[in-house]
Amino acid sequence: MSVAPVSTGESESMSEHAYKLLRDRLIMLDIAPGEPINEGRIATELGVGRTPVREALKRLETDHLIVSYPRRGTFAAIVDIGDLASISEVRVLLEPLAAQKAALNADDDLRSEFARLAEEIARLGEDGDHGALLEYDLAVHRLIYRATGNPHLAETLIRLDNLATRIWCLVLGRLPKIGGHIREHIALLEAIIAGREDEAAELAREHVRHFESTIRAAL
Template sequence: MMEITDVRSRSGRHQLPDLVTLEPGCNNVASLSEKAYYLLRDRLITLQIQPGATIDERALQEEFKVGRTPIREALRKLADDQLVHVVPRRGTFASHLDLGALSAISEVRIELEAHAGYLAAQRATDYDHSVIADVLEELDARTVTSGRRELIQLDLRIHRVVHRATHNTYLIATLDEYYVHSLRMWFLVLDRLNRLGHAIDSHRELLTAVNEGDSATAQQILRDHVAEFEQEIRAVL
């Protein structure tokens, strides 16, 4: 387990370590409760905190070097995210992975991700196009020896670049909520997935479609991508 220190930037913001579930460069937050939230969120998504495990608030206070209030505020937000659940008079626990919900999550994601691809191709700005060009360069630089952590971070970055290009804050927030739960299932079977690199490479066509304003192609690629994700998960369970 990495040691957590509370390092502040000159702006007074709190520094975060490199986390799998945060994009590169997103490494500081405004409050201690936000810091605790992102640290815990990362561990819950990557299953460093196992489903069903008890959340030890006192131990987290000591490790994160924060008081009780930031931890409790973080846990309340994580409960809203359905990543933890609170049992009165018993404590707080990491939410179980409900594989029965995989189909329901995929049903929602297929429609939302496809619509995001459609909108992104229509609405992407010059800045969005420049960011997409940077991500395409990252894809070109990816090698066959790239680790699973790097591949997952790249997949997350690609999805969020497309999401942001929709310029619809409500859609972006909803997409992130469902993506997080899909990512948690991904980590459950990560060591048994053999086509992770191929799935990332398929995003090259997606980013190209968005950059070229090809809404129909971007929409279909994302629809297929989410459907294939569910099939991959079910195939190894």
Template structure:
């Protein structure tokens, strides 16, 4: 009876909540990436802890992590600020992403489980049904698609590196999205890429991923 009871309790146990530092990190990361906290703006711990309902320790841990990821700048005796967005960083970020995104897409085509391929299909349908005149929603879906592809590559180090690079790129997107006439078309590029991954076509997935990165860089440079 004890064994049966234990199994019953285990099957009904609710998933554990993410650690507080991770909750603080995700909330702050999204605000920084989506420019809800503008580049260069001061970040006050008191306001953050109050708005998130968290203590100082997890918020400080999150800020230190975000500093490592170049999303915040911490200056002793001056304070903490949202990192500036430097358009000169675009080429360097794209140069790295060009190779890593291609590798991730190729591995995803080879390694993704059927469940992961189904998830990619669902995300693609959601993206295709989204309103093309809502840049924020498009970028939210784009980020979800990229992060899922990174997970499908089944390499934690590659996933971590690409996630950080994508966050930096996304800030540039939010800064220039209103001036990008082909923003919706860039999102449409995901369809053949996702189809290639689902079909297990490594070479095609790698080619399309690299082209997607290159097209984004060209689109931003065209409006500078």
């Protein structure tokens, strides 16, 4: 059965859908580091054509989440623990800026979203499912980046946070509890909601430093 061609706008929408699904699988290591990426199989799994998948894969390579080799194929990028210092070096500068701008720029709707996340995180137990806890971590950071109003800052931080999360997932089995790290977001979110930009910046800085020290302790 032939499939009718889609409009450019719809194609872009399917490409974005494919990109986000694959990105999150790669971040959470549901697609294991070094695993081959089969374009046709992914297209079938996602129910989209090969063109949106191909466009998504190009973006994922730019994000350093996949690598392509001539005549060998495409693979999920290896997680390099050695990247932790370089990633943290940039995040410790940009995460405080993002938190500060979010505290200054977030509108009422965004502040309501921050409040909802803070309430949900406050109800989490220390021994919650690691996957669910990590999803809250990603949700908080992505919302902060969106609230900055600066798409270039947001894009840079999303890529760095994604790479940091892959490192976290790699050592997750060596960490007895991560609930405390996730609950650190509550004070940060409250500072952003209240518009206390300096406090938000400092809390974000300490959060990044604590993340790096936690990973190094696990190693």
